[in-house]
Amino acid sequence: MLVLKSEIAHETALPDIGLHIPEIMPDEFHLGYFGRFATLSGFENEKVADAFLREGFSDGIMQSAYNLMPLKLAKLLNISPDDFVKNHTLVTLLRAAKHTEKKNHHPDVITTLGNKLAKRHASFCEKCVHEDIDYWGVSYWRRSHQLTGVGICLKHNENLCRVGTRNAIYEQPASHLRNHNFLLNDTGVKDAENPYVIKFMELINDFMDMEANINGAALSKLLANKAKQLDLRIHAEGSRKLLSDLLIEKYPPGWIELHFPSLQLKKQGEFFHEYDGALISSFSQSVTKLLLAIPVLLPDADSRILSHSGNIKPVVQPKKPVLSQNQLIESYVSNQGNINQISASLNRKSSKISAKLRLLGCPALGTVDKATLSALNAFYNGAPLAEAMLTPNININVFSEILRVSGAHVKKAINFRQSL
Numbered sequence: 001m002l003v004l005k006s007e008i009a010h011e012t013a014l015p016d017i018g019l020h021i022p023e024i025m026p027d028e029f030h031l032g033y034f035g036r037f038a039t040l041s042g043f044e045n046e047k048v049a050d051a052f053l054r055e056g057f058s059d060g061i062m063q064s065a066y067n068l069m070p071l072k073l074a075k076l077l078n079i080s081p082d083d084f085v086k087n088h089t090l091v092t093l094l095r096a097a098k099h100t101e102k103k104n105h106h107p108d109v110i111t112t113l114g115n116k117l118a119k120r121h122a123s124f125c126e127k128c129v130h131e132d133i134d135y136w137g138v139s140y141w142r143r144s145h146q147l148t149g150v151g152i153c154l155k156h157n158e159n160l161c162r163v164g165t166r167n168a169i170y171e172q173p174a175s176h177l178r179n180h181n182f183l184l185n186d187t188g189v190k191d192a193e194n195p196y197v198i199k200f201m202e203l204i205n206d207f208m209d210m211e212a213n214i215n216g217a218a219l220s221k222l223l224a225n226k227a228k229q230l231d232l233r234i235h236a237e238g239s240r241k242l243l244s245d246l247l248i249e250k251y252p253p254g255w256i257e258l259h260f261p262s263l264q265l266k267k268q269g270e271f272f273h274e275y276d277g278a279l280i281s282s283f284s285q286s287v288t289k290l291l292l293a294i295p296v297l298l299p300d301a302d303s304r305i306l307s308h309s310g311n312i313k314p315v316v317q318p319k320k321p322v323l324s325q326n327q328l329i330e331s332y333v334s335n336q337g338n339i340n341q342i343s344a345s346l347n348r349k350s351s352k353i354s355a356k357l358r359l360l361g362c363p364a365l366g367t368v369d370k371a372t373l374s375a376l377n378a379f380y381n382g383a384p385l386a387e388a389m390l391t392p393n394i395n396i397n398v399f400s401e402i403l404r405v406s407g408a409h410v411k412k413a414i415n416f417r418q419s420l
C-alpha cells in the first residue's frame with residue numbers, strides 16, 4: 001500500500017495527514033468502508049475523497065467514461081473487482097436475475113447499481129457495534145444488515161436500528177448510536193417469527209453466499225408451474241387469485257410496509273407487474289421478487305432451489321384419474337365418435353383417446369362423410385350389407401374399415417347423431 005501512495009503522490013495533492021487505507025472488514029458494506037477511508041485519511045468530505053480516488057486510480061480497468069466506486073475501492077485495496085463486488089456490495093441482489101448475461105463487476109452492471117442501497121435506510125445492530133468496537137476498535141456497516149426484508153441481526157436476534165438521513169452510511173454506526181440518530185425497527189423480531197419471513201431471510205442470505213448468479217428464467221418457470229397447481233392466475237386478465245395477493249396474505253403487514261411498501265398499496269385481484277411478473281419468464285426478474293415468491297409457493301424448498309437450472313423437473317404433475325371404460329364409451333356415443341370432441345370433454349390427449357377407443361371397437365367417426373355414415377346407419381338398422389354398400393357416394397374403404405374394427409357402440413354413436 002505504501003508503494004501505491006508514492007505512485008499517486010506526484011500527481012495528486014495528498015491530504016496533510018497522509019493516506020490511510022484501513023483493512024476492509026468481513027461482511028463490510030463498501031459505501032461504509034469508503035466513509036471510513038475518507039474520514040481516516042482526513043479528506044475534507046466524501047466528494048474530495050471520491051475525486052482523489054478517480055484521479056489516483058484511473059487506468060485500464062477504469063475507462064474515463066466510468067467512475068465507479070466499487071472498482072475504485074477494489075483497486076485501492078488490491079482485491080479483484082469480481083471478489084470485491086461479490087463480497088462487499090449489493091449488486092448481485094439488485095441486478096436482474098439473468099445468469100448468462102454480463103458479470104457482476106461489469107461497468108454496465110455497476111454503473112447504475114454500484115452505489116445503491118437495497119433498503120430505504122442504512123441499518124446497524126447495536127450489539128454488533130459494541131462488539132466491533134471492543135474487538136476491532138471501530139464499528140462498521142455490515143452488508144448482511146442492508147439486505148431487503150432483513151429487519152433483525154441474525155447473530156444477536158435483535159431489532160436493527162435504521163438511519164434514514166442522507167449519506168448516513170459514510171459515518172460509522174457508532175456515531176449514529178452516540179447521537180441517537182436512528183429509529184428502532186421495533187417489529188423486526190416479531191416479524192421474524194413469521195415462517196415465511198424466516199424462510200425469506202434464509203434464502204436471501206444463502207443467495208448472497210452463492211458462487212453463481214441465479215438462473216432467473218428457470219426459477220421463474222418452476223414457480224409459475226407451482227402457481228398454476230395452486231390455481232393462481234399468472235396473467236393480467238382473469239379473476240382468480242394472484243401471487244401478489246398471496247404475498248399480502250402470508251407476509252406480516254408491518255414487514256411488507258417496511259420492506260415492500262409498493263405491495264401494500266395493491267388492490268386485491270389487481271395484477272402487479274413488479275411482483276406477479278416474477279412468474280412470467282420473459283420479464284427481467286428482480287432477484288428479490290423471485291426470492292419473495294419462493295416461501296409462499298414452495299414452502300418446503302431449501303436454498304438448493306436457488307441453483308435450479310431447469311435441467312431437472314422437480315415439479316411432478318399430479319396424475320389424472322384413470323378413465324373407466326363406461327366413461328369412454330359414453331363420451332364416444334354422445335360426441336358421435338368425434339375424437340377431438342371426446343378428448344376435449346375428457347381433458348385427455350387425442351392420440352391416447354383414439355388408441356383406447358380402437359381397443360374398445362370404437363373407430364373415429366368425426367371425419368366420416370355423410371354418405372358413408374348413412375350407409376353404416378342403414379347396415380346397423382338391419383339393411384343387408386350388399387344393399388348398404390350400394391349407397392351413392394359411399395367411401396367403401398372407410399365403410400369396410402369401420403365395420404372391421406367396430407363393436408356395438410358404433411351403432412349407438414351413429415344413432416345418437418340421427419336422433420338429434
Ligand SMILES: [Zn+2]
Pocket residue numbers: 125126127128129153154155156157158
Ligand atoms: Zn448483531
